[in-house]
Amino acid sequence: xxxxxxxxxxxxxxxxxxxxxxxxxxxxVIFPLHKPIINVKESILKLRQxxxxxxxxxxxxxxGFMLLSQIFDKTDCKINLDDVVYPTxxxxxxxxxxxxxxxxxVLGFPIMKKEFEKAGFxxxxxxxxxxxxxxxxxxxxxxNPNIGAVIVDADLNLNFPKIFKAAxxxxxxxxxxxxxxxxxxxPVGANFEFMGPGYFQQALIDFTGRVPLGFGKPxxxxxNYVNKKFNITNPSKTLFVGDSLEQDIGFSAQxxxxxxxxxxxxxxxxxxxENNNKEWVPNFYVNSFGDLHQLIxxxxxx
Amino acid sequence: xxxxxxxxxxxxxxxxxxxxxxxxxxxxVIFPLHKPIPDAKDSILKLRQxxxxxxxxxxNNVGGFKQILEKFDQHEYKVNLDDIVxxxxxxIDxxxxxxxxxxxxLIGFPIMKEEFKKAGFxxxxxxxxxxxxxxGLxxxxxxNPNIGAVIVDVDLNLNFPKMFEAAxxxxxxxxxxxxxxxxxxxPITSDLVFMGPGYFQQVLIDFTGRTPLGFGKPxxxxxKYVNNRFNITNPSRTLFVGDSLEQDIGFGTCxxxxxxxxxxxxxxxxxxxKTTNKEWVPDFYISSFGDINRLIKDKLDI
Numbered sequence: 336x337x338x339x340x341x342x343x344x345x346x347x348x349x350x351x352x353x354x355x356x357x358x359x360x361x362x363x364v365i366f367p368l369h370k371p372i373i374n375v376k377e378s379i380l381k382l383r384q385x386x387x388x389x390x391x392x393x394x395x396x397x398x399g400f401m402l403l404s405q406i407f408d409k410t411d412c413k414i415n416l417d418d419v420v421y422p423t424x425x426x427x428x429x430x431x432x433x434x435x436x437x438x439x440x441v442l443g444f445p446i447m448k449k450e451f452e453k454a455g456f457x458x459x460x461x462x463x464x465x466x467x468x469x470x471x472x473x474x475x476x477x478x479n480p481n482i483g484a485v486i487v488d489a490d491l492n493l494n495f496p497k498i499f500k501a502a503x504x505x506x507x508x509x510x511x512x513x514x515x516x517x518x519x520x521x522p523v524g525a526n527f528e529f530m531g532p533g534y535f536q537q538a539l540i541d542f543t544g545r546v547p548l549g550f551g552k553p554x555x556x557x558x559n560y561v562n563k564k565f566n567i568t569n570p571s572k573t574l575f576v577g578d579s580l581e582q583d584i585g586f587s588a589q590x591x592x593x594x595x596x597x598x599x600x601x602x603x604x605x606x607x608x609e610n611n612n613k614e615w616v617p618n619f620y621v622n623s624f625g626d627l628h629q630l631i632x633x634x635x636x637x
Numbered sequence: 638x639x640x641x642x643x644x645x646x647x648x649x650x651x652x653x654x655x656x657x658x659x660x661x662x663x664x665x666v667i668f669p670l671h672k673p674i675p676d677a678k679d680s681i682l683k684l685r686q687x688x689x690x691x692x693x694x695x696x697n698n699v700g701g702f703k704q705i706l707e708k709f710d711q712h713e714y715k716v717n718l719d720d721i722v723x724x725x726x727x728x729i730d731x732x733x734x735x736x737x738x739x740x741x742x743l744i745g746f747p748i749m750k751e752e753f754k755k756a757g758f759x760x761x762x763x764x765x766x767x768x769x770x771x772x773g774l775x776x777x778x779x780x781n782p783n784i785g786a787v788i789v790d791v792d793l794n795l796n797f798p799k800m801f802e803a804a805x806x807x808x809x810x811x812x813x814x815x816x817x818x819x820x821x822x823x824p825i826t827s828d829l830v831f832m833g834p835g836y837f838q839q840v841l842i843d844f845t846g847r848t849p850l851g852f853g854k855p856x857x858x859x860x861k862y863v864n865n866r867f868n869i870t871n872p873s874r875t876l877f878v879g880d881s882l883e884q885d886i887g888f889g890t891c892x893x894x895x896x897x898x899x900x901x902x903x904x905x906x907x908x909x910x911k912t913t914n915k916e917w918v919p920d921f922y923i924s925s926f927g928d929i930n931r932l933i934k935d936k937l938d939i
Binding site: 467 | 699746747766767769774778792793794795796797798800801804805821822825826829831832836837839840843844
């Protein structure tokens with residue numbers, strides 16, 4: 336694991352020549368978490384100048400493409416719809432490929448649900464409250480036979496009735512079980528972390544005994560979609576830039592990409608040194624994605 | 638591990654003489670789960686006739702003490718109020734013993750909350766929804782300095798905002814963390830198993846890194862309360878009768894009691910033979926608590 340800033344010019348050239356594509360996580364890499372990330376726009380433009388294709392792979396279905404493109408437009412860095420992949424897109428693609436026409440039970444943000452509806456899918460109703468009694472519980476045990484898939488992603492208004500109804504339907508083997516983001520910790524501002532959807536997915540996995548199809552990082556179905564969408568035939572010539580050991584570096588190990596860890600997000604140098612999981616060790620690290628601009632100028636005179 | 642029904646008369650006498658106290662779980666042991674438990678009432682009377690003191694230790698807080706008493710009445714089991722222990726009673730006793738006077742953040746049934754209020758404690762308000770925006774998040778990040786304890790028990794209307802606020806307050810090491818029932822699987826009927834509070838407590842334990850004081854079986858804090866309440870000085874002369882491997886047999890092991898498993902509740906013979914956890918292996922097992930009456934008659938002629 337090498338610090339990009341410490342490479343010699345020759346080594347840095349070798350590094351830059353080793354990939355054609357760059358895939359970037361967004362939160363904590365391009366979008367600030369704790370404090371502003373300077374020179375993001377400059378780094379993207381410089382990498383494009385070097386002939387690299389820069390695209391984005393995020394677990395974040397919350398902001399949706401609209402917000403992403405607003406943010407990028409503000410920084411004068413135009414991105415196309417086709418340059419961004421997030422779980423909802425991968426799931427929609429999968430459903431279409433199997434001609435899915437039943438109802439989908441979605442635990443996720445409203446914006447995620449709207450995207451499924453726009454894509455022509457029917458969403459099952461979600462419960463809100465449960466009557467505090469055994470009779471209340473029995474009502475919830477009733478199966479809706481039209482539900483053909485259960486999706487579990489981040490939901491700030493997740494509640495027990497919604498989870499229990501998901502569990503009840505997952506007891507049927509023909510109901511597809513899908514997850515999006517699997518993060519356990521979601522940084523919110525400098526001082527707080529939310530419990531991520533990973534915890535609630537784990538409870539459902541333990542309770543039902545079912546293993547979900549992973550349409551987020553890390554997830555094999557998601558990695559298949561990313562490679563298909565971005566026409567990646569030789570994964571080793573793709574560099575993945577991320578801030579999360581489990582979600583980004585782990586995902587890349589699964590996909591066969593090279594990896595660059597940034598320290599502006601979920602992971603500190605301490606986390607890196609405490610890590611025992613071999614799949615989560617990046618090839619390279621750099622303080623910030625924004626540093627790439629200056630490093631290319633300094634090391635290669637470009 | 639021996640089947641009580643297969644003991645010789647001499648062995649059965651030795652068994653009966655080896656304890657003075659019997660502590661029984663309720664649901665699945667003397668209160669039916671799948672089908673009626675005949676002769677439970679007679680077994681209680683017969684054991685008292687043999688000079689044994691009977692107490693009852695249940696994790697079921699949800700209906701409060703009133704509901705527990707109603708169930709005893711319904712089945713015509715004669716008991717004293719003092720013979721029944723359940724998590725709320727143990728928690729209230731503990732909080733009084735430390736002169737607790739702050740607010741309690743209580744995730745639990747409405748009736749449980751009523752019982753704490755009646756005992757003179759102040760309860761903190763719990764959030765209901767989070768506005769699904771980055772601004773909505775800021776609301777929920779505010780901490781209430783009056784909260785001195787967080788209690789997590791069964792809550793059919795548990796939701797993410799409540800869990801997150803609990804986690805937020807548990808970041809303060811002086812905020813007491815208490816759990817009641819820790820069951821993961823709660824059988825409601827023969828074909829309906831409910832996701833128990835154990836899953837959600839586990840999320841909080843993993844996320845905060847804090848270990849709660851356990852006031853439900855198999856918790857150490859409950860065992861202290863039980864021994865105090867029933868004046869148990871020599872645990873090996875107490876027999877614990879239960880239907881759950883983790884909650885009841887585990888509790889029996891934790892307390893140093895002898896352990897008798899019944900098969901009319903959460904555990905089948907199949908599950909019993911497959912268990913690998915040494916703490917969950919009972920000393921004896923029997924089809925039903927109701928069989929004890931007939932066994933005493935047959936083996937000892939009483």
